[in-house]
Amino acid sequence: MDSITQAVLGAAVAGAVAGRQCNGKVLAAGAMLGTLPDLDVFIDYGTDLANTVNHRGFSHSLFVLLPFSLLLSWLLRCNAKLAEYWPFKKLFTLVALALITHPLLDSFTTYGTHLFWPLDRPSVMISSIFIIDLFYTVPLIIAVIWAKFSQHKAVACRWGLAVSSAYLVWTVVAQQLIIIRVEHQLADTELAGRPLLVTPTPFNSLLWRALVLGDNTYWEGTSSFLDQDGYIRFVQYDRGLPPAQARFPTLAVFDRFAHGFVSYQLEGEYFKATDLRLGMAESNPFAFYLAEYSQGQWREITPVTVPRHVAVTEVLPRLWQRMLGDQTIPPSLN
Incomplete structure (x- = not known):
């Protein structure tokens, strides 16, 4: 997903975990953690193809992010003030969830995410949501702004996560409904059973x-x-x-x-x-x-x-027409 979405997701997750300890610093820290895995875009693997293929690689792996969360939580606890007010279990939960929700959300897109790097497994590609979808992102933005100025900060974050997660579930359901529609139409044709x-x-x-x-x-x-x-x-x-x-x-x-x-x-x-x-x-x-x-x-x-x-500017109006049911628009939208 885009960086703004990942930032507000991380902020909302951090606020929800923090509970009564949620404040502006917690939200900011969550936003930074939420965007951290995408720093791999600054790594040059040598060629355009290598850069494309290796994005969402080791930095999105659960096998990397969970131990990193443990290490980062331990380092943060070295701060005496944090150690006094933040139990290690709660701090680790905040850090880990803010980090791993990033690749978990990415796995719902079509690009593919290497959740299990370095295991030799295909990238996870659920393909139920586009990389930018305001219906997912806007509830999180509203929740983080609400949390910033509200006395019920954690409640705001949890509501934002509930709404955005419900929409994510809808995208999976919607995808399955279309798959059923496609498979029903292709049954008994030469395309039945094709990828x-x-x-x-x-x-x-x-x-x-x-x-x-x-x-x-x-x-x-x-x-x-x-x-x-x-x-x-x-x-x-x-x-x-x-x-x-x-x-x-x-x-x-x-x-x-x-x-x-x-x-x-x-x-x-x-x-x-x-x-x-x-x-x-x-x-x-x-x-x-x-x-x-x-x-x-x-x-x-x-x-x-x-x-x-x-x-x-030419594609979007045609995309809108097609979404509203104009079936004369070809799939190329050219």
Whole structure:
């Protein structure tokens, strides 16, 4: 999720745990703890692809954050004033929850979060909420502001967490309803049983994107809870296949990062791989040039991000129209 959301989530969690000891300093500390795991964006892993793949890695791991919480709590208790007023168990609970709620929330997005690093397991990707969703964030912002100026600070934080958590539960329920809708429509077709991904479209949980993988094609459609009928109008796109000589280690790394939802294109002398999970049809934010064709053969290159230009002022009105039930809007929104 975005940094503002993680900050107010951390502040609300800290305030809720602090109870009567909640004050402005506690809220500020919680906000800082809530954003701490994302400091990994300042680590340069050497290439654009490595930076993308390794984000939400060790700094989001429960196996790292829990011991770190224990260490940080012990160090904070070295302050005599804190030690007098804050029992270790309560301080550890505040620090640990403010930290681990960050990656737990991230795991509900589509990017993927390595909750169990360093174990060799795929990233956790529930994909029920977009990375920016005001319906989740605004209740937390209101709660933190309320807590700042109210005498009932912990109560305000707990109400904010209750409302935002209820909305998060709704996104999971909504996703499952759309999955049922998609699977019902695809039953007894050539797409039945194919890999399926259902994700929310930007900034909302009413309009959903359904992505179905074929061998060298993929199908994409959108479904809104405000549609007059539940029929999803899928559009078929060319997925492509990597050249036999272009199966480089970087491609395997990217395929694992994208959970297999990858398309392949040849652009001039360059081989491009695109993560289909994020964005919408033909407007995906994570695409990389991984190889070039030179002297009759493919040669691996240092991965380079493919520039992407999206006219947000044009896309958002069409996204709004589609969310309200206009099924003439194609899934690409171009």
